[in-house]
Amino acid sequence: MPRSPNETDAFVGARLAQRRQSLGLTQMALARRLGISAQQIQKYEAGSNRISASRLHRIAVALGDHPGAYFPEARPAQARPAGSGFDALGAARFLTATPEGRAIADSFPLIPEPGVRQAVARIVEALATPSTSMEPGESPSV
Template identity: 30%
Template sequence: MLSINSETTRRKPNSVDAHVGRRIRQRRLWQNMSQATLADAIGVTFQQVQKYEKGVNRVGAGRLQQISKALKVQPCYFFEDTPDKNQSDGQSAANQTEIPPEVVEFAASEEGIELIKAFSRVGDNDVRRRIVMLLKSLSAHEW
């Protein structure tokens, strides 16, 4: 009789799992929600939320549905901009721009989210342009 070891049948997280985890973190931060609050909403520990966000643990379909409800998005939100096979083969998908990892990382940080929220509330395009010029000028200096 063939015995199946549960470790060998368990699938390890992959790049899509890591992407979903990053999207969970981005949305949670955008909602100003702590890991503990999300954990309470979906019935897990905050450590489990950390593992989901880091891509260490896979998020099952039912759990993803709970997370999407708690974060007020559709489940498909977590799969937006998922790297596809064509991109991993070096071919770029149509209408998609390569975003450097450091930009994605900054946009997911607390500072990045605060900056994006504040900037998006500026309604005047001329003021927005001037803000960008100011930031470019500041970044040119050695601080």
């Protein structure tokens, strides 16, 4: 009996969608490159179908990537305290769930200067961190 998809499958699917969109490819165009249906690509991206290792390799090659680019970063268990509330998969899903989030996710890796990427990350973090001294309607100063 086949196992059902899990959080890693959903993460891989979200990364697949992000990469495909960043290259300006439709699901149909990628499906044609791989010789499969666009519906299958849709299922992979939604995380509802698992991607075999050989298929992931073919997808990565078709998108000019390596298969490891589609997996979450492996971190030692002690790197994140238990119960910290951080959910990388949830964050990735949330980020790619909106057009603005997809634009950020697609564009951020294309910023060539590391210092600029760091500055953008600090701006986003500052905007996302609620300040107790802000008045309603006030814009955060960065």
